[in-house]
Amino acid sequence: MSAVEIICKNCGADTLLKREAVYDGFTKTGEKLTCSGCGFEYASESEVPFKAKKAEPVIFTAADRSAKVDVFDKGENRRLCRYCANYIVNPFTQFCSVRKKEVQATDTCSQFKLNSGETGKPVL
Ligand SMILES: [Zn+2]
DSSP states (O other): OOOEEEEOTTTOOEEEEEEEEEEETTEEEEEEEEETTTOOEESSGGGOOBOOOOOOOOSOOHHHHHHHHHHHHTTGGGGBGGGBTTEEEOSSOEEETTTTEEOOTTOBOTTOOBOTTOOSSOOO
16 A cells, blocks of 8 residues: 555644545445544545645756757857858758768767857857
């Protein structure tokens, strides 16, 4: 039986729910849900003041995305293909003239050569 945390609405304690099977002879007729602190009995599962679980962290929010861009602003962008002299972009593709392959603006490359005229700052 796993411990279920509740905030008891009777005694107000941050405590555990006690779940006991109720038998009529040998037949399980239901469950008795009580506060392990004060013994208050809840009529049904929907009455139980379950302690709210911590919200799952939201991994990709708009704020996080802009935070990542900020990280790039602090130096990493110096090696991004989009700032490279060998980065060729046209409406159909982005291409590295050194590696002779299609690249993404956010790729990084060991043969990076800063495009003169680029400050390394992202163009907004
Ligand atoms: Zn209680």
